[in-house]
Amino acid sequence: MSLLKTIETGLRSLLGHRLRSVLTTLGILFGVAAVIATVGIGQASSDSVTARITSLGTNLLTISAGSTVSAGVFGGAGSANTLTMADVRGLQDKVSAPDIGAVAPVTQGRASIVSSSANWSTTVSGSTDGWLVTNTRTIGSGTFFNANDVATRAQVIVIGTTTASNLGAGVGDIVLVKQIPFQVVGVLAPVGSQGFGNQDDLAVIPITTAQDELFGGGVQRILLSATSAGTIGSAYLEANQILLQTHHLSDPSQADFTITTQTQVLSTAQAVTQTLTILLASVAAISLLVGGIGVMNIMLVSVTERTSEIGLRKALGATPVDLFRQFVIEAGMLTALGGLLGVATGLAVGYIVPRAANIAVTITALPVLVAVGVAVVVGLIFGVYPALRAARLAPIEALRAQ
């Protein structure tokens, strides 16, 4: 029997059981759509995490307090304030730390800021003039405070654009932070909300002022920038050496601080999103498998139902190969149709979800092709067994079944 005629016969038989064909197709449809959508969402979140972290600068290091061992008890990172301004001065030493560029100690907390017209609660960081560089930020209007402001505990404040608009305050205005007046000297250039939280809703004041008037003496973390992305490794070693010295530690394993690079953060985050994507895609792939089993189920029903038709066709001269081909092609058509509709549904999800739920979806060609390919292969594989059953039916037995 010619291939075209086989396909036509298959179509006729599928159309003869319209509802059944549609339901079988749905199994494959959802499987393929789920694979495309989950991989798309995973890809998008991976992209956005990478973009966020890369935008924070790849030559940056963060020193966090913690990992203390006191009386034999190991404390996790951040469990104690072990960082001091002495560490900061050590790190700023160009002789022992030639590869370290800017150094910015940070102590931060939430505080209410009051302007003449509004009241706004936000994150207030105490830092030094190195803050801009180590956060890869730029100033939009006015200026950032300088080393002299830090030294003199000046009551000056730099705010983000969101904070500025919520307070209705600009450069030159006076705002109150915990009843203490600060003069706004600068407003940061906006970066959008592409960070962890809104990076335009914040305030920065000299660390000396913050320690004395707001949050007390400690340093929560120290931000460093290497002189370039290429020297980040030696900057890491220098920072580690200096802190071990200033903390009077001879054994590096006793270090009461942790240094992380953005690269580390990046690879961790990528590993996490990748794992999640694989997990989700596996679940979706299982639904594809279930769809395939549905196809096999229906094809088996079809073979049983059409036993006498198979017998007749055999008596009229259909060879085992003819019948095998017939049923494999029917299974293949069911899955191919399900696969195509699944792609359409997956693409529709990729179009609707970002608009309806603010979840980014990145559809790439590979998962689409793989999903359709897998669907068709699944259909053919699961079609083979029923087709073999059809091909092996003895014509007399089959004719007798009615």
Next chain:
Amino acid sequence: MPASEELIHLDSITKVYGAGDGAVAALQEFSLTVASGESLAVMGPSGSGKSTLMNILGCLDTPTSGRYWFAGQDVSRLNETELAHVRNRRIGFVFQQFQLLPKLSAWRNVELPLLYRNVRDRRSLALQALDQVGLSNRVDHRPSQLSGGQQQRVAIARALVTNPDLILADEPTGNLDTASSRDVLAVIRELNEQGRTIIIITHDPEVAPVAQRTVHVRDGRLVEQVAA
């Protein structure tokens, strides 16, 4: 070797179903010769082995032992695919249950055997065959829209369309009333008069006279031959 005018030559055919103690011989040392252009009725009660004989004759099954020459070719040892080709090219079947596909129109049903040999002009061949059985005004009807006799005539057209050497009819009137039976038998007789070899398997004594010769089967053996 069988003579050339012989279409069918069965030489001590034995067919055994099952194995060991449960083995049943449906045909035993069965020999039969049918000449080309002859019409033959095979009669026998149920359980006599005539269905087995029909399956062997129709190349739907192979004998356990013995030889079967069909048009000079030994078909008793062919594999399934080769048997399918023999059935398709040389044998037309007419069944008691008609065996028409309910979703296909009359001419689509008649066309079926042609699909398995990639013939062109299938429609015109099918229409010709339907014309031969007097159904040229019913080509687009579905089986459910036809009477029993008409359905069986569609089945005969389907058996005819490949221009086979042999038409094998298994109880062709078993499901028909008297008038329809007469119609169908008339068509079969006419085909024989045009020179086609016909074998009718039946237990109905009224059917047998259509054939030139009648053989009786009992307990898997040939018991008597009657010349008409």
